[in-house]
Amino acid sequence: xxxxxxxxxxxxxxxxxxxxxxxxxxxxxxxxxxxxxxxxxxxxxxxxxxxxxxxxxxxxxxxxxxxxxxxxxxxxxxxxxxxxxxxxxxxxxxxxxxxxxxxxxxxxxxxxxxxxxxxxxxxxxxxxxxxxxxxxxxxxxxxxxxxxxxxxxxxxxxxxxxxxxxxxxxxxxxxxxxxxxxxxxxxxxxxxxxxxxxxxxxxxxxxxxxxxxxxxxxxxxxxxxxxxxxxxxxxxxxxxxxxxxxxxxxxxxxxxxxxxxxxxxxxxxxxxxxxxxxxxxxxxxxxxxxxxxxxxxxxxxxxxxxxxxxxxxxxxxxxxxxxxxxxxxxxxxxxxxxxxxxxxxxxxxxxxxxxxxxxxxxxxxxxxxxxxxxxxxxxxxxxxxxxxxxxxxxxxxxxxxxxxxxxxxxxxxxxxxxxxxxxxxxxxxxxxxxxxxxxxxxxxxxxxxxxxxxxxxxxxxxxxxxxxxxxxxxxxxxxxxx
Numbered sequence: 113x114x115x116x117x118x119x120x121x122x123x124x125x126x127x128x129x130x131x132x133x134x135x136x137x138x139x140x141x142x143x144x145x146x147x148x149x150x151x152x153x154x155x156x157x158x159x160x161x162x163x164x165x166x167x168x169x170x171x172x173x174x175x176x177x178x179x180x181x182x183x184x185x186x187x188x189x190x191x192x193x194x195x196x197x198x199x200x201x202x203x204x205x206x207x208x209x210x211x212x213x214x215x216x217x218x219x220x221x222x223x224x225x226x227x228x229x230x231x232x233x234x235x236x237x238x239x240x241x242x243x244x245x246x247x248x249x250x251x252x253x254x255x256x257x258x259x260x261x262x263x264x265x266x267x268x269x270x271x272x273x274x275x276x277x278x279x280x281x282x283x284x285x286x287x288x289x290x291x292x293x294x295x296x297x298x299x300x301x302x303x304x305x306x307x308x309x310x311x312x313x314x315x316x317x318x319x320x321x322x323x324x325x326x327x328x329x330x331x332x333x334x335x336x337x338x339x340x341x342x343x344x345x346x347x348x349x350x351x352x353x354x355x356x357x358x359x360x361x362x363x364x365x366x367x368x369x370x371x372x373x374x375x376x377x378x379x380x381x382x383x384x385x386x387x388x389x390x391x392x393x394x395x396x397x398x399x400x401x402x403x404x405x406x407x408x409x410x411x412x413x414x415x416x417x418x419x420x421x422x423x424x425x426x427x428x429x430x431x432x433x434x435x436x437x438x439x440x441x442x443x444x445x446x447x448x449x450x451x452x453x454x455x456x457x458x459x460x461x462x463x464x465x466x467x468x469x470x471x472x473x474x475x476x477x478x479x480x481x482x483x484x485x486x487x488x489x490x491x492x493x494x495x496x497x498x499x500x501x502x503x504x505x506x507x508x509x510x511x512x513x514x515x516x517x518x519x520x521x522x523x524x525x526x527x528x529x530x531x532x533x534x535x536x537x538x539x540x541x542x543x544x545x546x547x548x549x550x551x552x553x554x555x556x557x558x559x560x561x562x563x564x565x566x567x568x569x570x571x572x573x574x575x576x577x578x579x580x581x582x583x584x585x586x587x588x589x590x591x592x593x594x
Contacts, residue, residue, distance in 0.1 A: 132232025180347035198278020468577030
């Protein structure tokens with residue numbers, strides 16, 4: 113990326129776009145082993161794409177209404193996931209940019225800076241989904257099916273649209289909730305956007321559990337939206353029709369231009385508000401006595417619980433897990449749906465595994481990411497009681513997720529639900545104790561990039577949660593057979 117920037121004038125539009133893209137990609141860890149493993153997987157993926165292309169070389173592929181319906185559904189799903197990524201990227205730009213103050217005070221125009229930010233967000237999204245789609249699409253288009261080159265402009269159009277949607281949601285939330293609260297609300301909104309497709313699919317298929325995506329496709333097919341002039345544009349563009357590509361890219365570029373002009377003043381106002389005032393709330397007229405607790409345990413617990421509640425990254429983690437546990441919850445409430453899979457046992461295993469890992473993450477924050485470890489070390493207090501309070505705070509934060517799947521298990525097997533809840537608590541406690549024993553001090557801001565407190569703690573945490581989950585699953589299975 114740097115060598116491309118050297119060939120462009122510093123501060124130009126292209127230079128700013130590459131700079132933004134480099135910043136977005138800088139968060140990806142580069143290690144020798146992971147790099148080589150990623151390249152190996154990419155080469156294998158490309159080989160699979162070439163094999164598919166060779167196998168379909170002489171097979172005629174013509175567009176049809178059913179294919180248009182399927183491509184419309186895939187485009188809507190991709191747009192929702194892209195919008196999630198765009199919301200997160202917009203919040204990083206607004207709150208954690210680091211370079212935005214310098215750019216806005218530089219000779220580069222404000223409009224140029226904002227447009228470069230938007231293009232950078234869209235380019236990051238394009239790169240993410242290009243890795244998933246192009247190894248299959250490019251060989252298929254190069255070997256016998258040139259019409260599929262249209263997938264590339266479709267991908268670009270979806271990414272540009274998602275960038276505009278993400279920035280619009282960011283500014284809307286900032287205007288309604290205020291800059292400080294908007295950060296947490298934005299994280300939660302991103303989680304709901306990312307998992308909204310799966311939740312809607314399960315709600316639509318409540319009478320036929322496990323057939324959510326098929327239900328959405330059937331409704332699209334019955335409504336004939338994919339055959340309409342507007343609904344068929346994504347499908348026709350993917351099949352390389354020039355008129356559809358021109359219409360799609362033209363509409364997207366108009367949307368992007370309008371968004372960049374409308375959001376320019378609002379974005380700058382939101383950014384300045386984020387730096388000058390953090391909240392809209394008025395000063396409290398109540399006394400400060402309520403902020404102080406009696407006793408060491410109550411004080412440490414209240415302190416850690418407040419810190420966890422105020423962390424937007426944690427809100428995102430909790431809501432995201434709840435969103436993606438929702439399909440499992442619907443399956444559990446809907447029964448087995450004619451399947452031979454032991455759903456109650458599977459739900460028990462999933463509950464223990466997810467909650468155990470989540471408590472481990474929270475425990476890492478309360479123990480390893482302590483902001484004042486030196487003060488606690490020299491304070492005349494019982495360290496074991498402090499660690500107990502931290503661990504219980506982590507368990508309380510994971511409680512909203514810990515009770516979701518046991519409820520579904522209870523509806524099928526009351527005793528199995530109790531066993532699931534007990535094993536979930538045990539797994540959470542053990543995961544927290546492992547973090548307590550092997551935790552290493554790290555900055556709190558490194559939570560999103562955390563890979564565990566070390567190899568030993570990571571392995572032990574996974575092994576413990578798998579064992580506890582296996583015990584819960586097997587117990588629930590045999591209780592159901594009794």
